[in-house]
Amino acid sequence: MIPEAVARSPYVSLVTFRRNGTPVATPVWAVAEGTELLVWTRDDSWKVKRLRQDPRVTVTPCDVRGRIAEDARTVEGTGRLLEGADGLGRVRKAMARKYGLRFRLMDVVGALVRGGKRPHVGISVTL
Template structure:
């Protein structure tokens, strides 16, 4: 199971690694789903490109600007990309369940701007 501070956090800092090993932190929305932490992002984002080379990640609760929550646990894990239609639907539904209207507006509004295309990928983090 995902620890409660990570499951409840509105944002988590997802740390991925460049090819040279340099860590890069990005604040993201995340949803606990069983033993996984699910993230929704653009398929051309740098974090996705980094994950294609190195699946090691760390996650820590943070605020919208990526400032870590004082005393919050940092957990190490492994990420995998979720790209099939069923997997993406699962991630979208989980995000809509946690973030409600904010996520639905962001998802639908972005799809309108992109003429119906949803160039996104899910990320599953196993701790």
């Protein structure tokens, strides 16, 4: 079950782990869908590379800069990549529902800048 504070938060701090176990936090947009937390990111990002090596993650509500409130609860989970059109399409639709025009503009403008390419991947986090 996804905690209400995580589901409501505009940003969450997604922590992935380097090979040596060092945690790396990244503030991301995330959408609660059923028992999963969905994240959208570039397919060449370091968090994707770290998830390919180690599926462990933690998630904590945060602000746009990744600052975490003192009373925020961190939840442990497992991340898996949603590669392919079906998985990414599901994440895009969920992001558009939660973030609306902000997400759509970012997605469309980004695709235009990259000549129509959308080098993204979805991440499914099970908490």
